[in-house]
Structure formats: structure tokens, C-alpha cells
Amino acid sequence: MQQMLLDINPLPLPTLENFLPGRNAELMHTLANILSGEEKERFIYLWGNPGCGKSHLLQAIVMAYTQKNTKAMYGCAKNYQRFCVDNAVDCFVIDDIDYLDAAGQAELFSLYNRLREEGHSLLLVSGSTAPVYLNMRQDLVTRLGWGLVYQVHELTEEEKIFAMQAHATDCGYMLSQEICLYLLRHGRRDLPSLMMTLDALDRYSLVHQRPITIPLLRELLQVDS
Known part of the structure; x- marks a missing residue:
């Protein structure tokens, strides 16, 4: 059995700069454009295998928004309670949406529709597979596929x-x-x-x-x- 030393330094905070892009150059370009205001799409879905870096990228976007003095919210569906519905939030980030139960899916569906109607906040979510293969309510799956969809490729x-x-x-x-x-x-x-x-x-x-x-x-x- 492997046992790591207890005195290992904590991992550095996730940023776009300390993410090695590998085959994800197009995705990284899109995320950079979002932060610079050059990307107009407000709905982005990332998917990939465990360890590919999805959570790193989602948390990096939240940090980048926070550093710009804009309000961002990060939530993981594994620990889902309720989504923030604050109108002042500029960026909603939800990780591992595969774990949402029926109530959570309904809330995400409502959040998506509200943000689409308002047209200014970013919704960035992640899952383990492409939207079409998600075992979730179909109206939500359809909406997740309306925006930009990227597979996050693990490094070789x-x-x-x-x-x-x-x-x-x-x-x-x-x-x-x-x-x-x-x-x-x-x-x-x-x-x-x-x-x-x-x-x-x-x-x-x-x-x-x-x-x-x-x-x-x-x-x-x-x-x-």
C-alpha cells in the first residue's frame, strides 16, 4: 500500500496558468476569451474521465472571476444542497452534475432557463460524459448541449x-x-x-x-x- 508523507506541501491553487493544456488548446483558448470578454457564449459544458482536470479548470475560472472583483459561485453536485440564485452572481460553476438527484436537476434546469433569459451570467458545468449520454432528465440534457461542449483530454x-x-x-x-x-x-x-x-x-x-x-x-x- 502507498502512503504519502504527512509533510507534503498542499497543492497550489488551481489557475489556468498552472494547467498543462496538452490536447486541450482550443478549450484553454475559449476559457481565456471568456475572461477577456471576447467569448459571447455563456453556457459551457466540460466532460472527461476522473483526473483529467475538469475540477481544476472550473475552480480556476472561479478564482479568475474573483480576482477581477466579480462574483462567482462554485458548487459540487456530490455535496449538493441548493444552488445560489443571487442575481448578482456573474459566474455559476457546478462540478460533477452526474450526481444531481431529481430535485437538483430541476433546480439546475430552472437556473439554466433564468440565466438564458437574463443573458449576462456564465454557467460552467462538468460531468463524466458527453451530454447526450447523461442519465438525467432529457430537457436538461438538451439544454446542456445547446452551449459549447468540450471533452477535457487527460495528458498522455x-x-x-x-x-x-x-x-x-x-x-x-x-x-x-x-x-x-x-x-x-x-x-x-x-x-x-x-x-x-x-x-x-x-x-x-x-x-x-x-x-x-x-x-x-x-x-x-x-x-x-
């Missing part, structure tokens, strides 16, 4: 290795492909977790005055050989 293994090695170089050490592959095989594969592990490995190596090797990484993670 090669892209993750490149990102890890670039991060290591920025921190002043060389990282072998062997170490990268080991992390991809034995750890969490999302990029923030991989970077967090690398930072812990770097500190562990410095504290113990030992080079970064597979045995040192196993020791850090307490993984059996």
Missing part, C-alpha cells in the same frame, strides 16, 4: 513525463524516465499529485543526502518491492 503518459522532468529541472535536479514511469505505475496519475510527490521526493533526498533512485522513492512511498 509522454506529456506527463515531460511535465515531471521539466518540473524537476526547474527545481534544480535531473529526473530519470525510470523514476517517472515508476510513479505512473505506482502512484496517483493526476498531474498535481505527481508534482506533489516529486517535491516530497526532492526534500527527502536532500534531508537524507541520498540521490534520487527507485529504492529511495520506494522508501518515501513505503511501497513493497
Whole structure:
């Protein structure tokens, strides 16, 4: 079993700048245009597999709106209570809408219709699959498909290795492909977790005055050989 060190630094706050785009260049361009006011579409649906970065992007948009002194609301359907209906909100962000029950779907349907009628606030939501495959009320599914729909593509293994090695170089050490592959095989594969592990490995190596090797990484993670 893998056990992470307790003293690993917390993950950095999600921003568009610290999201590695990979095959998501068009989506990143659209999100940047939204923040600059160049994109007129106000309804955007993101979907993709766990770990692809959907939540990162949604939270990054909320942070960007907040930094512009505009009001944004983030909610996750896994912890759904009720959606904010404040007319002063400029950006509504709802993550993992697959988890909405019937009452939550009805509320999202009403929110969508209200925002479409008012025409100024952004509604950015995410799910695990394309709208047409969502197991939700069909009138809501139809509306989710009216706006922009993007699949968020997870980084390829090669892209993750490149990102890890670039991060290591920025921190002043060389990282072998062997170490990268080991992390991809034995750890969490999302990029923030991989970077967090690398930072812990770097500190562990410095504290113990030992080079970064597979045995040192196993020791850090307490993984059996």
C-alpha cells in the first residue's frame, strides 16, 4: 500500500496558468476569451474521465472571476444542497452534475432557463460524459448541449513525463524516465499529485543526502518491492 508523507506541501491553487493544456488548446483558448470578454457564449459544458482536470479548470475560472472583483459561485453536485440564485452572481460553476438527484436537476434546469433569459451570467458545468449520454432528465440534457461542449483530454503518459522532468529541472535536479514511469505505475496519475510527490521526493533526498533512485522513492512511498 502507498502512503504519502504527512509533510507534503498542499497543492497550489488551481489557475489556468498552472494547467498543462496538452490536447486541450482550443478549450484553454475559449476559457481565456471568456475572461477577456471576447467569448459571447455563456453556457459551457466540460466532460472527461476522473483526473483529467475538469475540477481544476472550473475552480480556476472561479478564482479568475474573483480576482477581477466579480462574483462567482462554485458548487459540487456530490455535496449538493441548493444552488445560489443571487442575481448578482456573474459566474455559476457546478462540478460533477452526474450526481444531481431529481430535485437538483430541476433546480439546475430552472437556473439554466433564468440565466438564458437574463443573458449576462456564465454557467460552467462538468460531468463524466458527453451530454447526450447523461442519465438525467432529457430537457436538461438538451439544454446542456445547446452551449459549447468540450471533452477535457487527460495528458498522455509522454506529456506527463515531460511535465515531471521539466518540473524537476526547474527545481534544480535531473529526473530519470525510470523514476517517472515508476510513479505512473505506482502512484496517483493526476498531474498535481505527481508534482506533489516529486517535491516530497526532492526534500527527502536532500534531508537524507541520498540521490534520487527507485529504492529511495520506494522508501518515501513505503511501497513493497
